[in-house]
Amino acid sequence: MSLPASDHRKQPDLRTAADLGPVLPLTAEVIDDHLVVGGVDLVALAREQGTALYVYDEADLRDRMRRYRTAFGRVYPNSGVLYAGKAFMNKEVLRIAQQEGMELDVSGGGELACARAVGFPMNLVHMHGNNKTPAELREAIGAGVGIIVADSRIEVGRISQIAGELGVTQRIYMRITPGVEADTHEYIRTGCEDSKFGFTMQDDFAFRCVKDVMAFPHVKLAGFHCHIGSQIFSLNPFREAAQVMVGFLARVRDTYGLEVEELDLGGGLGVAYTAEDQPSSIEDFAQVVGGAVTEFCQRFELRPPRLLVEPGRSLVANAGITLYTVGIIKTLPDIRKYVAVDGGMSDNIRTALYHADYEPVIANKAGQPRMQIVTLCGKHCESGDVVALDMPLQQPDLGDVVAVLATGAYCHTMASNYNGQPRPAVVFVRDGQARVVTRRETYDDLMRRDL
Numbered sequence: 001m002s003l004p005a006s007d008h009r010k011q012p013d014l015r016t017a018a019d020l021g022p023v024l025p026l027t028a029e030v031i032d033d034h035l036v037v038g039g040v041d042l043v044a045l046a047r048e049q050g051t052a053l054y055v056y057d058e059a060d061l062r063d064r065m066r067r068y069r070t071a072f073g074r075v076y077p078n079s080g081v082l083y084a085g086k087a088f089m090n091k092e093v094l095r096i097a098q099q100e101g102m103e104l105d106v107s108g109g110g111e112l113a114c115a116r117a118v119g120f121p122m123n124l125v126h127m128h129g130n131n132k133t134p135a136e137l138r139e140a141i142g143a144g145v146g147i148i149v150a151d152s153r154i155e156v157g158r159i160s161q162i163a164g165e166l167g168v169t170q171r172i173y174m175r176i177t178p179g180v181e182a183d184t185h186e187y188i189r190t191g192c193e194d195s196k197f198g199f200t201m202q203d204d205f206a207f208r209c210v211k212d213v214m215a216f217p218h219v220k221l222a223g224f225h226c227h228i229g230s231q232i233f234s235l236n237p238f239r240e241a242a243q244v245m246v247g248f249l250a251r252v253r254d255t256y257g258l259e260v261e262e263l264d265l266g267g268g269l270g271v272a273y274t275a276e277d278q279p280s281s282i283e284d285f286a287q288v289v290g291g292a293v294t295e296f297c298q299r300f301e302l303r304p305p306r307l308l309v310e311p312g313r314s315l316v317a318n319a320g321i322t323l324y325t326v327g328i329i330k331t332l333p334d335i336r337k338y339v340a341v342d343g344g345m346s347d348n349i350r351t352a353l354y355h356a357d358y359e360p361v362i363a364n365k366a367g368q369p370r371m372q373i374v375t376l377c378g379k380h381c382e383s384g385d386v387v388a389l390d391m392p393l394q395q396p397d398l399g400d401v402v403a404v405l406a407t408g409a410y411c412h413t414m415a416s417n418y419n420g421q422p423r424p425a426v427v428f429v430r431d432g433q434a435r436v437v438t439r440r441e442t443y444d445d446l447m448r449r450d451l
């Protein structure tokens with residue numbers, strides 16, 4: 001495989017790192033030409049901890065969690081915000097989420113185990129997945145999770161059986177695909193009809209299933225859920241989804257006499273990966289979603305349910321930065337300039353998988369304009385191993401520390417050991433202090449499971 005031809009129309013960027021606005025974490029600043037986050041010099045941090053390294057601005061994480069809760073609390077007081085842990089999961093982020101009053105969405109037994117390990121209150125945990133194994137369902141029900149989001153009728157049967165065996169009634173939601181097309185990469189669009197997720201609305205299937213679900217003895221249908229996709233900029237699809245879902249709740253009440261208590265409209269709010277991206281704000285998202293649910297409840301004369309949302313990316317993406325060291329520079333005249341770093345698709349698969357864009361800056365030249373167009377590639381045995389394709393960068397030199405911005409979501413959680421690469425450590429920075437919250441993998445870790 002070769003990369004798409006270099007985009008020679010791309011222009012150098014006269015802006016410095018300090019001008020990258022919403023792509024940067026909250027506390028980012030440039031001091032003496034160095035990128036500093038949480039009061040910690042990232043160049044010194046890279047030298048001390050080694051690279052590749054994931055760094056998170058704790059103030060940024062907490063700020064976004066607070067903004068979500070405040071914004072929804074204002075617009076729709078009977079609401080809750082679940083952190084979608086799939087975006088970035090380790091024990092410390094869950095402790096912070098709990099301190100900030102978040103509830104939690106886990107997908108699968110591994111994420112549930114992490115939540116249990118930090119004592120996250122199980123009644124505030126919702127479990128997701130389109131094919132949770134019977135073992136995972138048993139773990140979740142046994143642990144007392146607040147909600148299992150059921151993806152199919154087959155699964156509701158399984159939940160009811162396991163709950164019966166454990167002598168409990170499990171609260172569940174039904175996940176509905178509301179047929180709303182969100183403008184995002186096709187791999188991360190989930191609310192349209194052709195989706196492996198949830199009960200389809202086609203031929204009124206989901207609606208007809210409600211009756212069956214209500215008849216299962218050991219489940220309580222507490223609400224409905226939808227999630228239309230991820231990295232969505234326009235707020236209109238969220239409003240459409242709210243309309244479809246509130247209409248659905250009203251029909252369920254009218255036909256089956258069941259007034260469910262809760263409505264979960266999922267996550268999906270987009271973030272700025274590049275300086276050109278203009279996502280909607282958390283506050284506008286809350287206004288549109290909360291406002292739409294209120295408006296449609298009035299229209300359908302429905303008692304407003306408790307409203308849940310479950311953002312992942314928009315809580316953690318911009319808080320995170322990946323630091324690398326430049327090892328090789330290869331210039332192919334009239335073709336491309338490759339800058340190779342000591343990580344790549346093993347710590348950030350998103351560029352290869354979704355053609356995602358990222359802004360790289362040289363952390364030890366952060367005050368300088370980015371006058372070169374380069375392709376930041378990794379160290380793996382794949383031509384598609386690219387972190388940032390044809391992006392502006394300062395004049396690179398061997399040994400420079402490159403900071404790739406907005407890598408806080410779906411990089412660490414989708415990381416691999418491809419080519420025997422140990423996964424990077426995770427460091428949280430705050431008030432001038434850096435603390436390792438997930439240590440770097442060792443070669444021994446790589447072989448731990450081998451016999």
Ligand SMILES: Cc1ncc(COP(=O)(O)O)c(C=O)c1O
Nearest residue numbers: 084227230231267268311312313
């Ligand atoms: C069911 C569900 N909820 C929440 C999320 C979080 O989405 P995002 O990270 O886009 O906010 C996802 C991921 O797309 C999801 O599949």
Ligand SMILES: N[C@@H](CCCC[NH3+])C(=O)O
Nearest residue numbers: 086188230231350409410
């Ligand atoms: N992993 C995707 C998002 C999928 C979200 C889960 N449904 C990403 O990196 O953008």
